[in-house]
Amino acid sequence: MHILGISAFYHDSAACLIADGQIIAAAQEERFTREKHDARFPQSAIEYCLNAGGKKLDQIDYVVFYDKPFLKFERLLETYIAFAPRGFQSFLTAMPVWLKEKLFQKILLRDELTKLGAGPNIESRLLFAEHHQSHAASAFFASPFEEAVVLTMDGVGEWTTTSVAIGCENRLETTKEIHFPHSIGLLYSAFTYYLGFKVNSGEYKVMGLAPYGEAKYTDVILDKLIDLKADGTFRLDMQYFNYCTGLKMTGKKFYKLFGDLPRKPGQPLTQKHMDIAASIQWVTEEIVLRLTRALSSETGSKNLCLAGGVALNCVANGRILRDGKFDKIWIQPAAGDAGGAVGAALAAYYTHLDKPRRTNGKDAMSGAYLGPSYNNSEIEQQLSSAGACFEKLNDSDLITATVDALAAGKAVGWFQGRMEFGPRALGARSILGDPRNPAMQKTLNLKVKYRESFRPFAPAVLREDMADWFELDCDSPYMLFVANVAQNKRRKMTKEELALFGIDKLNVPRSEIPAVTHVDYSARIQSVDRETNPRFHELLSAFKARTDCPVLVNTSFNIRGEPIVCSPEDAFRCFMGSEIELLVIENYILYKEKQDTRLKINYSTTLKPD
CATH class of the missing domain: 3.90.870.20 (Carbamoyltransferase, C-terminal domain)
Structure with missing residues (x-):
């Protein structure tokens, strides 16, 4: 049974091939095109994966896309209605792209796969997983655990921004979700933008900058921007953010709160910038720790799996580890959207097809060495x-x-x-x-x-x-x-x-x-x-x-x-x-x-x- 997983059209396009549940190959499109975070259909990555598996596209049993475009379109429409008439400009900007490409992604995928040699029945072999289902599957099914609690955190998928699932053998059941616009990932990205770094790329710079500062603004963030509960659940005060209604992450009320306009790329970094970075890093760690402590208490599980872009915050991961609530923690190395290709394929194999899963004490990622080699x-x-x-x-x-x-x-x-x-x-x-x-x-x-x-x-x-x-x-x-x-x-x-x-x-x-x-x-x-x-x-x-x-x-x-x-x-x-x-x-x-x-x-x- 050969399954091809695909993530594409948003950022970090990638492909993954699995055979009978084993990950054979996986690669991001950017590595071949040399365009960082390339979001286009991953033609080169797919061709590499097929070659690595010795297969042609018409020999693949299923092709699985990592999220559901119609649900994302639903979020776009409902968000506009909820905030109208604010946000009309961003709605006008997004709508032509959706109507031309994203809303009809099944047709787009069919056409692109046909160019690569897929047969006329490719639509019958095309499946769609939900975004956070793909993240959770990439974390649990690739982990060495027979059972675990699975926490996924990112900017946003279709609606979900944070999810909890329970994994057991070949089953993965979602038990809790936090929905857009309330998002740890988007909160962190808002500060990434404010500090003058590129969203969906520069978040790790904020993490690296944080130790140079003092967390002086944590009370401001917790009092004004986020209502954080003891169990880690939260809601953001959307008056301070602009990503629902505008083309920027933050707005005038956010700037007034911190006393300055966003830093422009290339401008000098001040001590205040470093203190703000330290503060949002501390708040992020606090959110994640409250979530994981609550999950440990509620589930009794000794194993934790993590995925989603927030799981790349290795400082927060270290805090979870030292906190000691879980005996073992496994994090998907491709925790961002590229890893959704792995998760989509694994979700189809274990969840959709109900295939048995066997673990041998090692993870399934082969050290993450899944890309091309050269003779x-x-x-x-x-x-x-x-x-x-x-x-x-x-x-x-x-x-x-x-x-x-x-x-x-x-x-x-x-x-x-x-x-x-x-x-x-x-x-x-x-x-x-x-x-x-x-x-x-x-x-x-x-x-x-x-x-x-x-x-x-x-x-x-x-x-x-x-x-x-x-x-x-x-x-x-x-x-x-x-x-x-x-x-x-x-x-x-x-x-x-x-x-x-x-x-x-x-x-x-x-x-x-x-x-x-x-x-x-x-x-x-x-x-x-x-x-x-x-x-x-x-x-x-x-x-x-x-x-x-x-x-x-x-x-x-x-x-x-x-x-x-x-x-x-x-x-x-x-x-x-x-x-x-x-x-x-x-x-x-x-x-x-x-x-x-x-x-x-x-x-x-x-x-x-x-």
Whole structure:
């Protein structure tokens, strides 16, 4: 039984192929088109998934779309009626798109699938899941648990913004929902917009900015913007928000409350901006903690699954973990809309078709390594066509050369095996660095990634050494938990350093691994085990043998505004457009000083906001 899941037409289009409940392949369209958050029909991702499964489209039993367009259209109409005559301009803007494309998505999907080789009966094999059903299915059915409570939180699906479901074997029953316009995700996005970052993209910047500030505005948010109950349920005061009736997230009353107009992109970040970021981050954590505590009490379940865009807030996830109400927590690594493709396919297999589900103590995501890989002939062909100078090494020499570069303080592009599915680079399409180097964070941000200096970097650490370096001792393979650096690895701060505020904190080394230690001593941790990623584990082990440090800086292989690289050609282009000094693609190694300088790319005029 082969099922193809699709998410498309809003943001982060993706495709996933499963065979008898096993996830065979999954990828986002952006990785192939090189357009970040590409929302178009995922033609390239579908073609990749079919090739990976050795199937043609007319051999697929079902194609499942991740949400229900008619219910979204219903929300659009009812929202307009509820707020009329306010919102008429946004209604006029949205309506032509809906009438031309989105309302008739079944026909659009049929036509696009027919172009890819689907037979004339494709409509009879086309299914639609609800948005939060897709999120919940991606969390529970891909988890290692036989039973769990499932919490999904995002901006909005059709109507739902937050949902609770109970998962047991092959069943998933929704028990509670919070509906639009009351939304944790949209609340956080409103502050993302107010702080001058891009909605549906810059939320993680707010999370990264928060530790530089003090949560001075939590009372204002809780008193004016949100009515938060003890069990985590909530309602927003829509007088302060504009997303129901306008083309912006916030309105004049919101600006008056905080005393300023929204920060424009590129304007300096002030201490007030940092304090506001700290405040909305604290409120978000409080909402999530109240929800999870109530669910633990109500259900008695010891297992929790999370999905939806809010589940990518790894600081909040770390708080849930430390709160201890659940013995085990599993978060879908592609928690956003791209992961809806996985959930739609799994929901069809287990819920619609009532197929049996078996767990073996491991999750079904294969480390999230579900994207394309490239063989030697493909690598050589792409690099040669690009004009690259490269050489091939055996495994041992390759690891030694990479460790040499890392220990010398160089930034290394690391391209190995199947590409990751989801927003995190996990050692397949990564830029690596030495975490002991105090200058590494600033170097990677400003000279490699071309982005804001305050942005933190994550550590990849050998699973067997993780508890010695961080206050965390559970698997964290998907970089979705934040925990503190171990006390004995921290550096004692001087009185002058402790007195610093805001961005001035940035350049103060706080531990033995300053490049991955945020200003509050936290780190977003990836645990690396030998079974899931043997070559990355081997590199970390060799770096440890050389330096006594089992940790590397791990950030995504891309520059600001572009998707993570997919192909060897993408990797070489990024290599030549940044200050990465060594590129490793499988067993091929490329030194920057040996490349034709005429191939260097100047990204400074083409960088897009992210």
